[in-house]
Amino acid sequence: MYSIPVESRMKKTDKNRKLVGFLIIMVITSAFNMVHRETVQAKASDISTDTKSSYSSESSPSAPIPLAPANGSTVSTLTPRIQWKASHNDATFSLQLAADYRFSKLVLDQKGISTPYHDIPNLNRNSAYYWRVSAQNSSGISSAWSPLSYFRTASSLPPNRPENLTATAISPSQISLTWQDKSDNEIKFKIERKTGAGAYFLVTTVSSNATSYNDTNLSPDTTYSYRIRAYGIAGDSAYSNEASAMTLPPPLTAPAPSEPVSSAILSTLTPRMQWHGSQDIARYGIQISADNTFANLIVNETNLTSPYYDVASDTLTWKSPYFWRVRGQSRNGVISDWSPAWYFTTFPESPAPFSCGCSRR
Secondary structure: OOOOOHHHHHHHHHHHHHHHHHHHHHHHHHHHHHHHHHHHHHHHHHHHHHHHHHHHHHHOOOOOEEEEOOOOEEEOOOOOEEEEEOOOOOOEEEEEEEOOOOOOOEEEEEEEEOOOEEEOOOOOOOOEEEEEEEEEOOOOOEOOOOOOEEEEEOOOOOOOOOEEEEEEEEEOOEEEEEEEOOOOOOOEEEEEEEEOOOOOEEEEEEEOOOOEEEEOOOOOOOEEEEEEEEEEOOEEOOOOOOEEEEOOOOOOOOOEEEEOOOOEEEOOOOOEEEEEOOOOOOEEEEEEEOOOOOOOEEEEEEEEOOOEEEOOOOOOOOOOEEEEEEEEEOOOOOEOOOOOOEEEEEOOOOOOOOOOOOOOO
Protein backbone atom coordinates (compact mmCIF):
# COMPACT_ATOMS: atom_id res chain seq x y z
CA MET A 1 0.00 0.00 0.00
CA TYR A 2 1.13 3.45 -1.02
CA SER A 3 1.38 5.88 1.89
CA ILE A 4 1.81 9.63 1.83
CA PRO A 5 4.51 10.93 4.06
CA VAL A 6 3.35 12.70 7.19
CA GLU A 7 5.13 15.92 6.29
CA SER A 8 3.41 16.07 2.90
CA ARG A 9 -0.02 15.56 4.41
CA MET A 10 0.50 18.36 6.90
CA LYS A 11 1.51 20.81 4.15
CA LYS A 12 -1.58 19.93 2.15
CA THR A 13 -3.84 20.49 5.19
CA ASP A 14 -2.34 23.93 5.84
CA LYS A 15 -2.90 24.92 2.25
CA ASN A 16 -6.56 23.90 2.39
CA ARG A 17 -7.08 25.85 5.56
CA LYS A 18 -5.64 29.01 4.00
CA LEU A 19 -7.88 28.61 0.98
CA VAL A 20 -11.00 28.24 3.13
CA GLY A 21 -10.05 31.28 5.20
CA PHE A 22 -9.50 33.35 2.06
CA LEU A 23 -12.88 32.34 0.66
CA ILE A 24 -14.59 33.25 3.95
CA ILE A 25 -12.97 36.72 3.93
CA MET A 26 -14.05 37.27 0.33
CA VAL A 27 -17.66 36.34 1.13
CA ILE A 28 -17.78 38.67 4.17
CA THR A 29 -16.19 41.55 2.23
CA SER A 30 -18.62 41.11 -0.66
CA ALA A 31 -21.63 41.11 1.68
CA PHE A 32 -20.38 44.25 3.49
CA ASN A 33 -19.84 46.08 0.23
CA MET A 34 -23.33 45.17 -0.93
CA VAL A 35 -24.98 46.41 2.29
CA HIS A 36 -22.89 49.62 2.24
CA ARG A 37 -23.77 50.29 -1.38
CA GLU A 38 -27.49 49.81 -0.73
CA THR A 39 -27.31 52.11 2.32
CA VAL A 40 -25.54 54.83 0.36
CA GLN A 41 -28.01 54.55 -2.50
CA ALA A 42 -30.99 54.76 -0.07
CA LYS A 43 -29.56 57.87 1.60
CA ALA A 44 -28.84 59.42 -1.76
CA SER A 45 -32.43 58.69 -2.82
CA ASP A 46 -33.80 60.27 0.38
CA ILE A 47 -31.66 63.38 -0.09
CA SER A 48 -32.75 63.64 -3.70
CA THR A 49 -36.43 63.29 -2.73
CA ASP A 50 -36.15 65.91 0.05
CA THR A 51 -34.32 68.29 -2.24
CA LYS A 52 -36.90 67.88 -5.00
CA SER A 53 -39.75 68.34 -2.49
CA SER A 54 -38.12 71.43 -1.00
CA TYR A 55 -37.38 72.86 -4.40
CA SER A 56 -40.93 72.15 -5.53
CA SER A 57 -42.52 73.94 -2.49
CA GLU A 58 -40.19 76.93 -2.72
CA SER A 59 -40.31 77.36 -6.45
CA SER A 60 -43.94 78.29 -7.14
CA PRO A 61 -46.28 79.88 -4.55
CA SER A 62 -49.93 79.67 -5.43
CA ALA A 63 -51.40 82.75 -7.07
CA PRO A 64 -53.67 84.77 -4.73
CA ILE A 65 -57.43 84.72 -5.35
CA PRO A 66 -59.15 88.13 -5.82
CA LEU A 67 -61.92 88.81 -3.28
CA ALA A 68 -62.99 92.46 -3.28
CA PRO A 69 -64.15 94.53 -4.97
CA ALA A 70 -66.09 91.79 -6.70
CA ASN A 71 -65.31 91.40 -10.37
CA GLY A 72 -67.51 93.72 -12.42
CA SER A 73 -68.86 95.58 -9.39
CA THR A 74 -69.35 99.33 -8.92
CA VAL A 75 -67.86 100.89 -5.78
CA SER A 76 -69.29 104.01 -4.16
CA THR A 77 -65.94 105.31 -2.91
CA LEU A 78 -62.83 106.75 -4.54
CA THR A 79 -60.61 105.04 -1.96
CA PRO A 80 -61.58 101.35 -2.14
CA ARG A 81 -59.81 98.54 -0.28
CA ILE A 82 -58.59 95.75 -2.56
CA GLN A 83 -58.54 92.33 -0.89
CA TRP A 84 -57.40 88.85 -1.89
CA LYS A 85 -57.08 85.35 -0.44
CA ALA A 86 -53.50 84.35 0.35
CA SER A 87 -51.71 81.08 1.15
CA HIS A 88 -50.25 80.42 4.59
CA ASN A 89 -46.64 80.55 3.33
CA ASP A 90 -46.95 83.84 1.44
CA ALA A 91 -44.60 86.51 2.79
CA THR A 92 -45.35 89.58 0.68
CA PHE A 93 -47.49 90.59 -2.30
CA SER A 94 -47.25 92.73 -5.41
CA LEU A 95 -50.31 94.62 -6.65
CA GLN A 96 -50.94 96.27 -10.00
CA LEU A 97 -53.89 98.54 -10.75
CA ALA A 98 -54.39 99.87 -14.26
CA ALA A 99 -56.83 101.83 -16.39
CA ASP A 100 -56.71 99.14 -19.11
CA TYR A 101 -56.81 95.35 -19.14
CA ARG A 102 -53.35 95.09 -20.78
CA PHE A 103 -51.85 96.89 -17.76
CA SER A 104 -50.05 99.36 -20.01
CA LYS A 105 -51.64 102.32 -18.13
CA LEU A 106 -50.61 101.55 -14.58
CA VAL A 107 -52.23 103.58 -11.83
CA LEU A 108 -50.48 101.64 -9.07
CA ASP A 109 -47.55 99.21 -9.03
CA GLN A 110 -47.01 98.36 -5.38
CA LYS A 111 -44.53 95.75 -4.15
CA GLY A 112 -43.69 94.43 -0.69
CA ILE A 113 -47.26 94.50 0.67
CA SER A 114 -47.33 92.51 3.92
CA THR A 115 -51.14 92.17 4.29
CA PRO A 116 -53.72 90.48 2.02
CA TYR A 117 -55.30 93.86 1.24
CA HIS A 118 -54.33 97.36 0.16
CA ASP A 119 -56.16 100.70 0.37
CA ILE A 120 -56.20 102.61 -2.90
CA PRO A 121 -56.12 106.43 -2.76
CA ASN A 122 -57.79 109.03 -4.99
CA LEU A 123 -59.37 107.28 -7.96
CA ASN A 124 -61.53 109.06 -10.53
CA ARG A 125 -65.31 108.97 -10.66
CA ASN A 126 -67.14 106.90 -13.24
CA SER A 127 -63.98 105.01 -14.30
CA ALA A 128 -63.01 101.38 -14.86
CA TYR A 129 -59.99 99.88 -13.11
CA TYR A 130 -58.28 96.50 -13.55
CA TRP A 131 -56.16 94.79 -10.92
CA ARG A 132 -54.09 91.69 -10.26
CA VAL A 133 -51.86 90.48 -7.48
CA SER A 134 -48.98 88.01 -7.06
CA ALA A 135 -47.43 86.43 -3.96
CA GLN A 136 -43.79 86.05 -2.91
CA ASN A 137 -42.59 83.44 -0.43
CA SER A 138 -39.80 83.83 2.11
CA SER A 139 -37.21 82.89 -0.52
CA GLY A 140 -38.35 85.71 -2.77
CA ILE A 141 -39.90 83.40 -5.36
CA SER A 142 -43.02 84.91 -6.96
CA SER A 143 -46.24 83.24 -7.98
CA ALA A 144 -48.02 83.81 -11.22
CA TRP A 145 -50.38 86.80 -11.39
CA SER A 146 -53.87 86.22 -10.06
CA PRO A 147 -56.79 86.18 -12.51
CA LEU A 148 -57.59 89.69 -13.73
CA SER A 149 -60.42 91.47 -11.89
CA TYR A 150 -62.02 94.84 -12.55
CA PHE A 151 -64.44 97.32 -10.98
CA ARG A 152 -65.93 100.73 -11.69
CA THR A 153 -66.19 103.80 -9.52
CA ALA A 154 -69.64 105.37 -9.21
CA SER A 155 -70.52 108.54 -11.10
CA SER A 156 -71.51 110.21 -7.79
CA LEU A 157 -70.34 109.70 -4.21
CA PRO A 158 -72.23 109.13 -0.96
CA PRO A 159 -72.64 112.16 1.31
CA ASN A 160 -70.04 113.00 3.92
CA ARG A 161 -70.70 111.77 7.44
CA PRO A 162 -72.48 114.15 9.82
CA GLU A 163 -70.28 115.39 12.66
CA ASN A 164 -70.50 116.61 16.26
CA LEU A 165 -73.75 114.85 17.17
CA THR A 166 -74.99 115.88 20.63
CA ALA A 167 -77.91 114.61 22.75
CA THR A 168 -79.52 116.63 25.53
CA ALA A 169 -82.39 115.54 27.80
CA ILE A 170 -84.98 118.29 28.15
CA SER A 171 -87.78 116.42 29.95
CA PRO A 172 -88.65 112.95 31.29
CA SER A 173 -89.88 111.98 27.80
CA GLN A 174 -87.81 114.03 25.34
CA ILE A 175 -84.19 114.27 24.12
CA SER A 176 -82.96 116.95 21.73
CA LEU A 177 -80.38 116.05 19.03
CA THR A 178 -78.14 118.45 17.10
CA TRP A 179 -75.40 117.80 14.52
CA GLN A 180 -73.36 119.43 11.76
CA ASP A 181 -74.25 118.77 8.12
CA LYS A 182 -70.97 118.19 6.27
CA SER A 183 -72.29 117.37 2.78
CA ASP A 184 -74.24 119.07 0.02
CA ASN A 185 -75.65 116.02 -1.75
CA GLU A 186 -77.71 114.20 0.89
CA ILE A 187 -81.37 113.41 0.34
CA LYS A 188 -82.21 112.81 4.00
CA PHE A 189 -80.66 111.88 7.34
CA LYS A 190 -81.31 108.55 9.03
CA ILE A 191 -81.57 108.72 12.83
CA GLU A 192 -80.92 105.53 14.80
CA ARG A 193 -81.38 104.92 18.52
CA LYS A 194 -80.67 102.22 21.09
CA THR A 195 -81.70 101.84 24.71
CA GLY A 196 -78.94 101.03 27.19
CA ALA A 197 -76.74 98.27 25.76
CA GLY A 198 -79.34 97.17 23.18
CA ALA A 199 -79.08 97.19 19.39
CA TYR A 200 -79.54 100.24 17.17
CA PHE A 201 -82.68 100.59 15.08
CA LEU A 202 -83.99 103.26 12.72
CA VAL A 203 -86.18 105.83 14.50
CA THR A 204 -86.98 108.20 11.66
CA THR A 205 -85.57 110.17 8.73
CA VAL A 206 -85.38 113.95 8.44
CA SER A 207 -85.01 116.18 5.43
CA SER A 208 -81.74 117.31 3.84
CA ASN A 209 -79.92 120.24 5.47
CA ALA A 210 -81.57 119.45 8.83
CA THR A 211 -79.29 119.87 11.85
CA SER A 212 -81.61 119.01 14.76
CA TYR A 213 -84.35 116.63 15.88
CA ASN A 214 -86.43 116.19 19.05
CA ASP A 215 -87.03 112.57 20.01
CA THR A 216 -90.24 112.27 22.04
CA ASN A 217 -92.38 109.66 23.82
CA LEU A 218 -89.40 108.31 25.73
CA SER A 219 -89.35 106.66 29.15
CA PRO A 220 -88.22 108.76 32.12
CA ASP A 221 -84.87 108.21 33.83
CA THR A 222 -83.58 106.06 30.92
CA THR A 223 -80.34 106.26 28.92
CA TYR A 224 -80.65 106.47 25.13
CA SER A 225 -77.84 106.50 22.56
CA TYR A 226 -78.01 107.90 19.02
CA ARG A 227 -76.11 107.87 15.75
CA ILE A 228 -77.04 109.35 12.38
CA ARG A 229 -75.92 109.16 8.78
CA ALA A 230 -76.81 110.88 5.56
CA TYR A 231 -77.89 109.09 2.42
CA GLY A 232 -77.97 110.10 -1.22
CA ILE A 233 -78.13 108.68 -4.73
CA ALA A 234 -74.81 106.86 -4.34
CA GLY A 235 -75.64 105.35 -0.94
CA ASP A 236 -75.18 106.03 2.76
CA SER A 237 -72.49 108.06 4.45
CA ALA A 238 -70.46 106.72 7.33
CA TYR A 239 -72.06 107.02 10.76
CA SER A 240 -71.63 110.10 12.91
CA ASN A 241 -70.17 109.88 16.37
CA GLU A 242 -72.39 108.31 19.03
CA ALA A 243 -74.15 110.57 21.53
CA SER A 244 -76.03 109.54 24.68
CA ALA A 245 -78.32 111.19 27.22
CA MET A 246 -80.52 110.12 30.14
CA THR A 247 -84.07 111.40 30.24
CA LEU A 248 -85.07 113.34 33.33
CA PRO A 249 -86.73 111.51 36.25
CA PRO A 250 -90.53 111.43 36.29
CA PRO A 251 -92.17 114.60 37.62
CA LEU A 252 -92.51 114.79 41.38
CA THR A 253 -96.06 115.05 42.70
CA ALA A 254 -96.59 118.12 44.86
CA PRO A 255 -97.46 117.57 48.52
CA ALA A 256 -101.12 118.09 49.43
CA PRO A 257 -101.97 120.60 52.23
CA SER A 258 -104.01 119.19 55.10
CA GLU A 259 -104.11 121.64 58.09
CA PRO A 260 -105.35 124.28 58.56
CA VAL A 261 -108.04 123.69 56.01
CA SER A 262 -108.61 126.31 53.38
CA SER A 263 -110.80 129.25 54.50
CA ALA A 264 -110.20 128.39 58.16
CA ILE A 265 -110.41 131.04 60.90
CA LEU A 266 -107.58 130.55 63.40
CA SER A 267 -107.59 131.80 66.91
CA THR A 268 -103.82 131.44 67.25
CA LEU A 269 -100.82 133.26 65.82
CA THR A 270 -98.62 130.13 65.98
CA PRO A 271 -100.45 127.52 63.97
CA ARG A 272 -98.85 124.26 62.80
CA MET A 273 -99.00 124.03 58.99
CA GLN A 274 -99.32 120.38 57.90
CA TRP A 275 -99.37 118.49 54.60
CA HIS A 276 -99.26 114.95 53.27
CA GLY A 277 -95.69 113.72 52.70
CA SER A 278 -94.32 111.16 50.20
CA GLN A 279 -91.54 108.57 50.23
CA ASP A 280 -90.24 110.14 47.00
CA ILE A 281 -89.74 113.48 48.71
CA ALA A 282 -86.66 114.16 50.80
CA ARG A 283 -87.21 117.84 51.63
CA TYR A 284 -90.10 120.32 51.65
CA GLY A 285 -90.57 124.00 51.09
CA ILE A 286 -93.38 126.24 52.37
CA GLN A 287 -94.40 129.78 51.59
CA ILE A 288 -96.84 131.98 53.55
CA SER A 289 -97.86 135.30 52.04
CA ALA A 290 -100.25 138.16 52.73
CA ASP A 291 -101.50 137.98 49.11
CA ASN A 292 -102.45 135.21 46.72
CA THR A 293 -99.67 136.12 44.26
CA PHE A 294 -97.03 135.34 46.90
CA ALA A 295 -95.32 138.60 46.11
CA ASN A 296 -95.10 139.57 49.81
CA LEU A 297 -93.66 136.51 51.51
CA ILE A 298 -93.85 136.25 55.27
CA VAL A 299 -92.44 132.70 55.41
CA ASN A 300 -90.16 131.09 52.80
CA GLU A 301 -88.65 127.87 54.14
CA THR A 302 -86.91 125.48 51.70
CA ASN A 303 -85.14 122.82 53.75
CA LEU A 304 -87.77 121.08 55.86
CA THR A 305 -87.43 117.36 56.45
CA SER A 306 -90.83 116.82 58.15
CA PRO A 307 -94.30 117.29 56.61
CA TYR A 308 -95.20 120.19 58.90
CA TYR A 309 -94.05 123.66 59.93
CA ASP A 310 -94.67 125.58 63.16
CA VAL A 311 -95.15 129.30 62.57
CA ALA A 312 -93.09 131.47 64.91
CA SER A 313 -94.93 133.74 67.35
CA ASP A 314 -93.78 137.04 65.85
CA THR A 315 -94.80 136.18 62.29
CA LEU A 316 -98.57 136.63 62.00
CA THR A 317 -100.93 139.35 63.17
CA TRP A 318 -104.56 139.28 64.21
CA LYS A 319 -107.47 139.84 61.87
CA SER A 320 -105.38 139.19 58.78
CA PRO A 321 -105.78 136.79 55.83
CA TYR A 322 -102.83 134.57 54.83
CA PHE A 323 -102.16 132.31 51.86
CA TRP A 324 -99.86 129.27 51.97
CA ARG A 325 -98.54 126.54 49.72
CA VAL A 326 -95.92 123.73 49.83
CA ARG A 327 -93.72 121.78 47.42
CA GLY A 328 -91.27 118.85 47.59
CA GLN A 329 -87.78 117.95 46.40
CA SER A 330 -86.54 114.42 45.64
CA ARG A 331 -83.19 112.99 46.67
CA ASN A 332 -81.77 113.53 43.17
CA GLY A 333 -82.80 117.18 43.14
CA VAL A 334 -86.09 117.07 41.25
CA ILE A 335 -88.47 119.76 42.55
CA SER A 336 -92.24 119.42 42.34
CA ASP A 337 -94.69 122.13 41.43
CA TRP A 338 -96.28 124.17 44.20
CA SER A 339 -99.40 122.75 45.75
CA PRO A 340 -102.69 124.65 45.30
CA ALA A 341 -102.72 127.75 47.51
CA TRP A 342 -104.87 127.57 50.66
CA TYR A 343 -105.74 130.49 52.96
CA PHE A 344 -106.73 131.17 56.52
CA THR A 345 -107.60 134.20 58.66
CA THR A 346 -106.42 134.96 62.18
CA PHE A 347 -109.07 136.17 64.60
CA PRO A 348 -108.91 136.22 68.39
CA GLU A 349 -111.51 134.34 70.35
CA SER A 350 -114.30 136.53 71.86
CA PRO A 351 -113.87 136.93 75.64
CA ALA A 352 -116.36 135.06 77.81
CA PRO A 353 -119.34 137.25 78.93
CA PHE A 354 -118.79 138.91 82.37
CA SER A 355 -120.90 137.50 85.26
CA CYS A 356 -121.20 138.99 88.72
CA GLY A 357 -122.99 136.01 90.19
CA CYS A 358 -126.05 138.10 91.06
CA SER A 359 -129.56 136.76 90.62
CA ARG A 360 -132.28 138.81 89.05
CA ARG A 361 -135.61 139.34 90.66
